[in-house]
Amino acid sequence: MGLKGSAAPLAGMENRTYTADAEPGDEVTVAGWVHEIRDLGGIAFLILRDTSGRIQVKFEKDEMDDDLVETGLGASRESVVSVTGAVEEEPRAPTGVEVTPESVEVISEADTELPLDPSGKVDAELSTRLDNRTLDLRREEGQAIFEIRAEVMRAVREAFREADATEINTPKIVATGTEGGTELFPITYFGQEAFMNQSPQLFKQLVAGSNLERVFEIGPIFRAEEHNTPRHLNEATSIDFEGAFCDHNDAMDVCESVVVSAYEAVAENCQRQLEALDLEAEFEPPETPFPRLSYEEAIERINATGELDEQLVWGDDLPTEGEKALGDDVGGHYFITDWPAEIKPFYIMDHDDGELSTGFDMMHPRMELVSGGQREHRRDHLIEGFEQQGLDPEAFEYYTKMFDYGMPPHAGWGLGAERLIMTMLDLSNIREAVLFPRDRQRLSP
């Protein structure tokens, strides 16, 4: 559960002990990175760091073997070392315990000039950090983010299972775009034109129409938009849900429970990681139920804030500034429902009047997290929608055909995993929430 060091079943490599598990009276071998060496003259301390934390190794120069002292204190920062010795209680040590070494081995030496400082004394810019992600993730903040991300994914899967949804995986290499509009990455597939998929939308609908009924997918999506912002990625992780015999309200219920479950799991199981991020005091799951504002109410409230230079009128999409004004006004997660039909995609079902759709967005005060709705399951309406959006229904025959064989009413949504993590942990840049982000200028590592 990410709490390394408590009842760890496996620390690896014959009899290695995690630093956090070293108890006074034990004879242990600890292995990790040289975090720092503090040489006070007659006595020196090597701080050894591993995934579970840190431990201090003591070198008393007059009382120890010269070779041992030389090896230990000669190791450069971030070198990988293994230390065997007795663990003793020592109130003067940072963690209350200290290792008196009997043997020290330098397993892998690090260059003395590092591209960034894992001890965190000197900041590094995000691009320097991403270029050297391994070193960057030796900082406890980075480690914490990805341990929390893993816990979020675990909790999300569990919440979906509780909602009777089956995990699926759909293709990322596709012949046609999902919705038109957004830019796709073209690739060549054995001489045929193909694309990286922007969304599992159409595929998850096809599976919702099967006996699986309720499905979810956690997987990559690709968008070739040349945006350059702290909240966009060209390769992102989408958490998708689609359920047969669900309407948009049911879909919102599932959405809310999945998001809240993720927060609760982190609050419950990631205390140490939250402390590393200095969030333990303020972190709490969002209040439920999330308010459900209609689109019309949303634009009225935005206009009432007076934050925008120009008043919004019915039919406008919400500008970024408006989303922020509304987010500040609401102060927590919320849904925007009943969008004008014309600004939602063809596969979203309209309400009876045709003016409004069942489409909804789920918002965090900082940004949009989720987009969803009830889907159009009536073949005729669907084909009409394709044509209205300037798409050729023929190209999507693999999809539309299945609406001829009994397609139940269904609804679903897609949640940006990185945006969820970013807003949950108040990260200033979405790239912090991805190990190796892909953006307008970054293709490696």
Place this chain on the structure above:
RNA sequence: GCCCGGGUGGUGUAGUGGCCCAUCAUACGACCCUGUCACGGUCGUGACGCGGGUUCAAAUCCCGCCUCGGGCGCCA
């Protein structure tokens, strides 16, 4: 796609025409120090993104390129 702002030792920064063979921190090297916990102290090594131009004089002004970040649009 449109717009704006940056690039100075390994890292992060100060420096808006001469005061700069460039500031500070950290790292690195040497030396001193027996309880550090951002250990401390002394000394030292190390940098103006690339190319062109203006000027008596360019890190500083201009142009082009490369590169990074941000705002909008669009979206998750």
